[in-house]
Amino acid sequence: MKTDVLKRDCDVAIIGKGTAGLSVAARLSEKLKNDINVTVVGSNFGNSAFSPWNLRLQDTNSMFELLSRGIKDNDQISLVRKVSEEHQNAVNWLLSGSNIQVVETPFGIRPVGYATGRRMLKLLESKINNYFSIINGKVTDINIEPNNFKTFTSSKKSNSEIRSKYLVIASGGKGHTQENTTGNVSKNTNIINLVDRKGVETVDTDRAMIHPFLIKDEKTGISGLIAGKFLTTCDFYSIDKFGNTNEFLPSNIKDSIKNNDYHHLFSDLEKLFSSKVIKGHKIIMYTRMTEKDFDDFKLNDEYGQIFKNKNFDEINRGLNIVPGYHYTLGGIRIDKQCETNIPGLFALGESSNLYNERPGGVGHIDSLVLSDVIASAIN
């Protein structure tokens, strides 16, 4: 029985072990020369671990135009400007010390042979000071006083109370991809609801993006998205409960795919997937890519394994597609330093209110860039 409560004091506590949380820990490791105490707490799920990491790499102006679409808040504008200016540098920072190369493939721009979120998290972990504590556990409550936080964590081994001067919320948005693909999400306390009740300003956001073309490997749990040029090689069919097969995509959606018009594509697809007409239908995808195409692009990572585990005959018979969360936003309002309305309390990644609509390929990039903003503010 767990009776003892372990108390630990630290300078910075971070809730979340996804891209956002580990990026902040890695940046703090680099920035702070004198020993500061950092504790990262999280459980091992989260969107980062289940996603690939396609990267949107564009010139500053077109990136800014895309990311700032529909945003009126000056702080958000300032943050997306920063992401637009610094994203390439941040990716270089992440890959520094490794020989991983980012290349354009039919699956999007990605680090070839290395394109899963789990591997990216490992790379971030390798940049974190080994005297920082990274613990497994679920945060069940937080006491919030400016520059003085108490985080209550429950784990299999013990309960702990972490006191910190700074707290970074990197706990993801309101939903996780696992919820959609397995219906079996852990009974995690949702930090967004928790802090909302404690006076942290949040923006009511329904901003979630369902990505319809999610494939999942039953063996590893890794899911991947059909995106990039790959998508243009695919045909989709729906099969109803009587076994009738019909072409699935209407012509406007096919045009958006052909023209790379992702702005309309996702909203149109969401409407299609939520329509009553397709409820209960199975969606099957066929690709015109060949086995050689897959081999040529060295899909020797977990993403490629999704296909390899299925073997090419099975792929030829059609892959089962399930719509899944691509992201959900938590809506914690942050200023241009990623700080909330409570001094010393920061938020990053999907937990925040950044973006009005978030395009694909920036989920990891923004955390890689803005983690540096948080580390500088704490410094």
Ligand SMILES: Cc1cc2nc3c(=O)[nH]c(=O)nc-3n(C[C@H](O)[C@H](O)[C@H](O)COP(=O)(O)OP(=O)(O)OC[C@H]3O[C@@H](n4cnc5c(N)ncnc54)[C@H](O)[C@@H]3O)c2cc1C
């Ligand atoms: C299938 C899929 C494909 C994607 N593809 C791409 C892509 O190609 N390129 C791209 O840039 N982005 C992609 N994304 C989006 C990207 O993965 C996410 O936006 C990003 O990883 C979110 O990171 P995060 O750290 O904010 O949140 P998460 O990765 O969700 O991490 C949240 C962390 O908080 C922890 N946590 C939550 N609640 C608690 C609690 N109560 N106590 C303790 N810990 C808690 C979780 O355990 C987890 O460690 C994809 C997402 C999905 C689902």
